[in-house]
Amino acid sequence: MTKNIVLAQGNGGEENGELISKIFYKHFKNEILEKSEDAAIIDGGRLAFTTDSFTVSPIFFDGGDIGKLSICGTCNDLAMMGAKPTYMTCAVIVEEGFSVEELEKIVRSMKKELEINGALIVCGDTKVVPRGSVDKIFINTTGVGVVQKSGISSNSVSEEDVIIVSNEIGKHGATIFANREGMEFSSNLQSDCTSLWPLVEKLLSEGIAVTAMRDATRGGVAAVLNEWAKQSKVCIEVNEEAIPVSDEVRGICEILGFEAYNLANEGTFVLAVKRSDAQRAVEVLKTFEEGSKASIIASVTHQHDGRVLLLSPWGSKRFMDLPTGELLPRIC
Amino acid sequence: MSSLELKDLYDGFRNPDVIKSFQKLIAAEAEKLDRTVNIMEVCGGHTHTIMKYGLTQLLPENINFIHGPGCPVCIMPKERIDHAYTLAMQEDVILLTLGDMIKVPGSHGSLQDARAKGADVRYVYSPMDALKVAEENPTKKIIFFAIGFETTTPMSAALLDVVIKRDIKNIFFHINHVTVPEVMKELIDSRDEHVNSYDHRIDAFIGPSHVSVISGSKIYAVFPEHYRIPVVVAGFEPVDVMEAIYMMIKQFNEGRSDLEIQYKRLVTHEGNLKAQALIEKYFEKVDLFKWRGMGNVPNSGLKLRDAFSAYDAEVLYKEVLPYDEIDDHKLCICGDILRGFAKPQQCSVFGTACKPSSPLGSCMVSSEGACAAYYKYGNLL
Numbered sequence: 001m002t003k004n005i006v007l008a009q010g011n012g013g014e015e016n017g018e019l020i021s022k023i024f025y026k027h028f029k030n031e032i033l034e035k036s037e038d039a040a041i042i043d044g045g046r047l048a049f050t051t052d053s054f055t056v057s058p059i060f061f062d063g064g065d066i067g068k069l070s071i072c073g074t075c076n077d078l079a080m081m082g083a084k085p086t087y088m089t090c091a092v093i094v095e096e097g098f099s100v101e102e103l104e105k106i107v108r109s110m111k112k113e114l115e116i117n118g119a120l121i122v123c124g125d126t127k128v129v130p131r132g133s134v135d136k137i138f139i140n141t142t143g144v145g146v147v148q149k150s151g152i153s154s155n156s157v158s159e160e161d162v163i164i165v166s167n168e169i170g171k172h173g174a175t176i177f178a179n180r181e182g183m184e185f186s187s188n189l190q191s192d193c194t195s196l197w198p199l200v201e202k203l204l205s206e207g208i209a210v211t212a213m214r215d216a217t218r219g220g221v222a223a224v225l226n227e228w229a230k231q232s233k234v235c236i237e238v239n240e241e242a243i244p245v246s247d248e249v250r251g252i253c254e255i256l257g258f259e260a261y262n263l264a265n266e267g268t269f270v271l272a273v274k275r276s277d278a279q280r281a282v283e284v285l286k287t288f289e290e291g292s293k294a295s296i297i298a299s300v301t302h303q304h305d306g307r308v309l310l311l312s313p314w315g316s317k318r319f320m321d322l323p324t325g326e327l328l329p330r331i332c
Numbered sequence: 333m334s335s336l337e338l339k340d341l342y343d344g345f346r347n348p349d350v351i352k353s354f355q356k357l358i359a360a361e362a363e364k365l366d367r368t369v370n371i372m373e374v375c376g377g378h379t380h381t382i383m384k385y386g387l388t389q390l391l392p393e394n395i396n397f398i399h400g401p402g403c404p405v406c407i408m409p410k411e412r413i414d415h416a417y418t419l420a421m422q423e424d425v426i427l428l429t430l431g432d433m434i435k436v437p438g439s440h441g442s443l444q445d446a447r448a449k450g451a452d453v454r455y456v457y458s459p460m461d462a463l464k465v466a467e468e469n470p471t472k473k474i475i476f477f478a479i480g481f482e483t484t485t486p487m488s489a490a491l492l493d494v495v496i497k498r499d500i501k502n503i504f505f506h507i508n509h510v511t512v513p514e515v516m517k518e519l520i521d522s523r524d525e526h527v528n529s530y531d532h533r534i535d536a537f538i539g540p541s542h543v544s545v546i547s548g549s550k551i552y553a554v555f556p557e558h559y560r561i562p563v564v565v566a567g568f569e570p571v572d573v574m575e576a577i578y579m580m581i582k583q584f585n586e587g588r589s590d591l592e593i594q595y596k597r598l599v600t601h602e603g604n605l606k607a608q609a610l611i612e613k614y615f616e617k618v619d620l621f622k623w624r625g626m627g628n629v630p631n632s633g634l635k636l637r638d639a640f641s642a643y644d645a646e647v648l649y650k651e652v653l654p655y656d657e658i659d660d661h662k663l664c665i666c667g668d669i670l671r672g673f674a675k676p677q678q679c680s681v682f683g684t685a686c687k688p689s690s691p692l693g694s695c696m697v698s699s700e701g702a703c704a705a706y707y708k709y710g711n712l713l
Contacts, residue, residue, distance in 0.1 A: 002441070002445060002448070004445065004448040004449055005448060006444045006445060006447075006448045007444060007447075007448075008435075008444065008689075014689050015689055018689075247337065247338070247339055250338075250339060251338040251339065254338065254342060257431075257699075307710075312348075312385060312386055313348035314348045314351040314352055314355070314385075314390065314570075315352075315389070315390070316385065316386025316387065316389040316390060317386055317389065317710075318383070318384065318386050318709035318710055319708065319709055319710040321707075321708045321709070
């Protein structure tokens with residue numbers, strides 16, 4: 001590991017994983033933490049518990065803002081464990097000089113998202129720091145959810161499952177790149193930033209046999225599938241043609257040399273579902289606008305345990321690897 | 333864009349049916365070959381295409397790829413990265429460069445390490461972005477660490493052209509532009525030093541796409557004429573590469589060694605004359621440029637002409653830049669891989685001590701390097 005922290009260590013990929021295991025896991029080691037799930041399951045399996053910090057530039061982007069993101073992100077982590085978001089905390093670090101009007105705009109979008117999840121902010125903290133100490137505003141939220149279906153775990157994916165993505169992938173990452181880099185792309189691209197609990201609630205109430213769920217945030221779908229393959233000691237074989245990607249996201253990937261499955265999502269998740277329930281799960285997801293492009297993308301085998309394979313429409317295979325380093329545009 | 337959408341530019345060139353058709357054509361043609369042919373794709377973009385789309389898996393066994401040195405990030409020697417690092421650490425300097433270059437480790441670390449230590453390092457999409465940075469930071473010196481082959485050289489020249497015309501005082505250049513034909517010659521000419529029994533281990537070249545858009549296919553004329561090695565200039569899409577391979581094998585079977593263009597939608601024999609004139613105006617050749625993994629290659633690098641030395645960061649910072657020679661890592665076999673003597677998996681440190689997150693050698697540095705592409709996509713049959 002490097003002597004100083006580099007940006008690549010926050011990428012949701014390999015370097016990020018190394019930092020977490022060599023510094024944080026080493027000292028905080030315990031049975032619950034080591035499960036490495038989206039949210040910790042505590043209180044004898046009754047509650048799910050998670051936290052997330054949000055720093056995004058720009059803070060207002062097409063399809064959302066840092067406030068919406070801060071509620072979606074944490075609530076989605078709870079939802080991914082089959083838990084209904086209930087109580088939350090909100091800690092805000094604001095830079096001196098930040099616009100009060102913008103702050104209120106952010107808080108209003110938090111409130112709207114809380115209502116969608118049926119959750120409450122029940123305590124919080126506010127710090128104001130001198131100009132330059134943070135980039136405008138950082139938000140941390142912590143959430144507690146009540147587990148509705150137990151046993152959902154990224155350690156249990158097996159050959160009996162198929163893999164589904166809930167919608168077109170890569171929209172958040174592509175939007176942030178297009179907004180941030182001032183490339184002046186003209187497109188209808190919007191972040192997929194959304195609360196997933198309503199979708200999960202419906203899947204569970206329909207009795208879909210869900211083995212694992214994960215929202216494909218930093219590191220994208222590739223990071224989720226690679227973690228599952230490793231944690232469950234299976235091979236995930238992805239049918240490249242079946243991955244839903246919008247034309248806009250494909251276009252940005254083409255120009256910048258990215259893969260859509262490495263780009264972040266904030267309202268798109270990956271599910272491992274028992275094969276017999278897969279078609280029904282897709283149908284349930286498709287009843288939501290946020291799930292309208294849901295698709296079965298992969299099967300689970302033991303071809304190369306711990307790895308993810310990408311199958312091309314012309315019969316070749318390659319690994320779908322974890323992203324490494326910062327996402328940087330290729331040169332030529 | 334109402335009539336033509338972006339996807340129209342590439343969808344057809346990734347059409348599974350077309351790829352499969354070429355697979356059949358190649359298989360039929362390759363049956364007539366009496367030996368294995370070694371095809372070098374010179375450009376890292378082609379290496380990336382071949383690995384990403386798994387094209388080697390579609391080809392018969394008697395067609396072998398040698399992955400060439402055409403990745404501008406990979407071939408940058410540590411000496412030059414140390415220059416970038418040193419410049420970035422200077423007071424009042426903002427160092428600009430292109431994409432991947434930020435990740436490559438030099439002796440003290442990479443540019444992203446320099447950034448973590450407080451240096452102002454930024455990547456730009458186009459050298460022209462430097463104009464905005466310079467305008468917003470009038471008290472800083474903006475140094476553009478210019479890298480790349482013939483593809484990116486005209487952009488550096490165009491930036492200098494604007495800097496001079498607008499009399500901008502705070503943009504400078506550290507030039508690391510290199511040229512393709514010279515290293516191709518080196519790969520052939522240096523062969524006998526390594527393996528006496530082989531001449532022409534490289535049987536054919538796939539010519540780079542974007543380089544050729546600028547320079548035209550004329551720069552490769554020497555290979556069919558002098559060395560009797562066929563060259564097919566190909567595009568970067570999988571259909572392009574498959575068609576180029578088909579064209580090459582036909583050349584073998586027909587006993588030809590010609591210079592052909594598959595990438596006709598963009599490449600001409602003459603190339604972009606305006607861009608070539610810009611390069612000629614501002615740049616001249618240096619006698620030797622050191623390539624990581626290859627060593628010194630004669631006439632393969634460019635520098636600013638003396639008339640423009642006032643813009644040359646290498647001249648301006650001469651006193652602080654390090655000039656010690658640094659050897660490539662002794663376990664690294666990138667040189668052999670680039671020459672076609674070894675495949676990435678044959679390297680003792682491949683995927684263990686040498687990984688994309690901590691590369692020891694040039695081929696692991698960028699996704700266009702052969703080792704990085706093998707590591708990332710595997711070589712699954």
